Amino acid sequence: MLFKDRFDAGQQLANQLKRFENDHPLILLVPRGGVEVGLETIRRYQLDWDFMIPRKIGAPHNKEIAIGAVTMDGNYLLYEEYVNQIHVSSDYIQEQIQQEMIEIKRRLQQYRGSETFPPVTNQTVILIDDGIATGFTLLAAIKSIHAHAPKKLILAVPVAPTETIEAFRQFVDDIICLHSIDRFTSVGAYYKSFPQVTEEQMKSYIDLLNKQQVIM
Structure with missing residues (x-):
């Protein structure tokens, strides 16, 4: 295990x-796991923060298999080769995008009371998650952020596949990855404890972030 x-x-x-402290970056947290990971950076350097919520578009036969991802401003990314291979209709894709956008908006209202896109324009932005598996939803998030013209975009994760990190370098200005793994299995495999973050925990984290208190 790499992390407790x-x-x-x-x-x-x-x-x-x-x-990056002197750049006064905006920290974008990917709920829910990325919130726990990003808390200390926000607290330690007293940084502004917000959420970035991408959602997977699942395949018709198995919603756990990603054929794309959509982000909070409606931008989406498709795994075109796989979509064509299994003959996914455009009607299905658009229906799924609308469903996932409803969930994104629900979470935005719940977490921050607003559906507006984070104020990334001309800002140094650090996007934080608890790790990368396939990277598809994070890539959608990165492309969405770029559409809003940040000054600089940094991706920060504790663990990820080596090949994914290398592939992502062309899309961001910098990547901070504590451990890149050649034979990657799953994000949770590199944590001793990796439970799902509950909605109740999210509420407490948001309250603490708003008060800039220490999380222990």
């Missing part, structure tokens, strides 16, 4: 992100 839990990973990631 997401808080441990967040402590280690915050050490590496000190180099």
Whole structure:
């Protein structure tokens, strides 16, 4: 195991992100796991923060298989080769996009009381998640952020496949990844404790972030 839990990973990631402190970056957290990881960076450097919520578009025969992803401004990314291979209709894709947008808006209202896109224009932005598996939803998020013209975009994660990190370098200005793994299995495999973050926990984290209190 590389990390005790997401808080441990967040402590280690915050050490590496000190180099960007003087840029006064906006921290974008990917709920829900990315919130636990990003808490320490926000607290330690007293940084502004917001949410970035991408959602997977599942395949018709198995919703767990991603054929695309959509983000909070409606931008979406499709795995075109697979979509064509299994003959997914455009009607299905549009229906799924609308369904996932409803869920994104619900979470935005619940977490921050607003559906507006984060104020990334001309800002240094650090996008934080608890790890990367396929990277499809994060790539959609990255492309969505770029559409709003940030000054600089940094991706920060505790763990990810080596090949994915290398592939992502062309899409961001910098990547902070504590551990890139050649034979990657799953994000949770590199944490001793990796439970799902509950909605109740999310409420408490948001309250603490708003008060800039220490999470222990």
